[in-house]
Amino acid sequence: MAACGRLPLQRLLSAPSPRLISSRHVQVESASPATVYPPVLPSRTAKSKSAKQRVLLDFFEQLRGAEPREKIRELTRVQRMKYVVYPQTFALGADRWYQHFTKTAYLPGLPDTFSTTAEPDQHLKTAIDDSALSELRSLVCSALLQENWYMKKGRTFVHEKQKRSVTPFLTNIVSALVHSLARTNPVLRLSSLDFDPQVNFYWVNGERTIPRGHRRGRVEPKWFQIDDKPHSQIRIPHQLPEFVPLEAEISAEVPAVQLEPDRLPLFRRQYDNNICIGAKLEDPYSYGHTQFHIVPDKFHRDRLIKKSLSEHIEVFLRANAIASLYAWTGAQAMYQGFWSEQDVSRPFVSQAIITDGQYFSFFCYQLNTLALSSFATPDNHRKNLCWGTESLRLYETITDGDVVGWDDNVLRLLVQFLLNKPQN
């Protein structure tokens, strides 16, 4: 038979015979670095998913080398229907949904840098002594009494009580505390204090299948926009130090919500996409320090308790902090040139204090990732972190020119927050 007559080729080729050596090695060395043929890419103009993807990836490639201003302009140029996320919302359970939209893990309590115990922290004691703290206490008390007792004010509407007394009180204590603590924390002297700034952020998270219409069945990304107006904020020229390292393992999980955002309820609108930290790109104070928010009359705790929504008090505060701080830190990162395809190389840290005049809540946020739906990093293990306290009462009531039930711990926490400074 022909098969028995043939010599096995493998044995012939592998035998180290001098006659076969040169012809055997020819095929092994053919792998040279210069590719002979160009890479096989999908079309640009075909009506196919791969063509669309190629166009998108080429656009992203183009943006990689651009200036931050051009990156922001190109990413926000086209207006599309997007979910408008309101930081201050009536939606029940909004904090879990917002954590899902922003890939944030919520950790109750504050990071180790701040102490919430009754004994004063050693670090705080070295920073300011008791006399300075008592001066700050009298300052805050005077501001409180000025708005609620000393200043003669007329009557206002029911829904304008916060605007009448809490807004000027917070304005006074923010500027007074920043000026007093400028001695201890020199970064506050080099800070910019904005009142009523505009903080905006626009991002993509996840995809949705268009349910009906002429584009039914197609997959499109889910765009989100936050337009926030805090009461005031402090911006500094350098970044605050991180609370935990960028790649640290944190046990808290980001809640996954299977329902679509419309069920929150969250509504879609189309208008200008803005990304702003409170000032334009040219401002040298491009990092955030602390934001201050006021709980409006609509969400005041007495009103929520009357509507038997007492759980919503804390949910509202958490949702407000997560949304506002994610928007602020995300915008800060975009101002530095990071975006979803070029993820942040260092964490962006900011703080927020939310108050209704009597109760204060403190929140810290660390932005570890902007790549929530990214082609460059499809399996992103990083998550953003938000620490927060429950609402702590500063005082019980005001009677006849006296503040009754004063709690020093809240003031200490406030001072610690303002004393946080960059590492240099």
Next chain:
Amino acid sequence: MATNCRTAVSPFAYSVPPTGLVLLTGTQTLCKMFKAAVNSSLCPVVKDLRVFAPRCLSLSAGLCARAPRPKPRDVPQIAGLERVSYAARMHYVPGLAKPELPPWERGWKDPRQYRSPKPEQMELYKEKPCYIYNQRTNPLEGVRQALWLTKAKLVEGLPAQILSLAEDPANQIEDQDVRVQNAIRHARFWDTTERRPSRERFCPSLLHNLLHLCGGLQATHPGLARRMLADKYSLAASWSRGEDLFQVRGQNGLLLNCMSPLPALAGQEEIQSTADHVLETFYPISPTIDLQCTHVYEQKNSIGFREDYPYPHAHTLYLMEAGNTPPLYPEQLRAKMIMFAFGNALARARVLYGNESKVLEKPIVVQSVATNGRLFQFVVFQLNTTELESDSGVKNLAWVDADQPLYDFAKIRPLIKKKVVRVPAGLSGYQPDTFKKFLALYLHGAA
């Protein structure tokens, strides 16, 4: 002149045509005549014009006047011979007279349907009128009128103590010029997502940025900690000049209060020498022009805070011409500053010394700064006396530094004329002296 006469008038309501209609020339149109008739002092209420308007079929404009409607004759009231009315029948009956029904009372208080009583029936009504200066007042004669009303002598420029504070290098902020220019750029360019922020936004933003810069000096000047800002406070101060009563009332601006009073700027000799100064009058214009004249008032003196307020002394009043209030020319803005600084000082004097008129041994000083976002006006007012009835005697002093620009231009797009850039884009023409004066006024009393 009738106030708020919004109802229409029918010319037929007059038995004699009002003089306004007769004097108008042939070139006036019908609507102008109509307006003149409406604004004249005899203006009865009429329901519907269209039924009674005569047809004017002539071709010349001079004959377009509306003939006045004849008044219905006065019906004599004879007791015992009243006409029978349809009141008893409870509905209209042709031939019977219209009954005189009592005015209908709702029986309960509806807050949306409140008609205020006539001024004469209000409890605070007084025969003698009072002239009130409020935040909307636009005085015709400006600073001259304010000086007459407050019995003050004008001194151009800021006093020497404050100018020396401005020039002292120990009172400067580090990198002052760079930081102030950044503050201006933030307020004028960077504070919004739109192309340019509006004046309502950049004017308060600039003021708060400058105050933030000044407040940073608290590290080196601990006296600055004994101050507090107060917004939307209401002032009340009343005095009489000659035979007229005057008051300064209402919210005016941002007030910086202090625990300790400002030191007097003019010595005793200068104060006594003001006795020779003659107040400038502007006859035939009355000094009460453009002030709100009212018969319903209360003579109140109040600093806006309770007696035990820990910061009782008014330090500086910051006024903003941000475009959301009725606009004022710089002259009128300076008058407003003088009046409200005087009002604060007078209210404080009333608290300290009561309502008696006397020359104060310790004069009260109140400062004021006004801005429209670019131009700054500085006023320092020293109240030397509360004897304001007569024009003679010791006068108060007002140092006024007018129209100090902080910068010349802050343009988004460059101004190009005939292909030459006249004014570049961005901030140009920064004047450092204006901020030095602002800082000096802030530090006065604590440095």
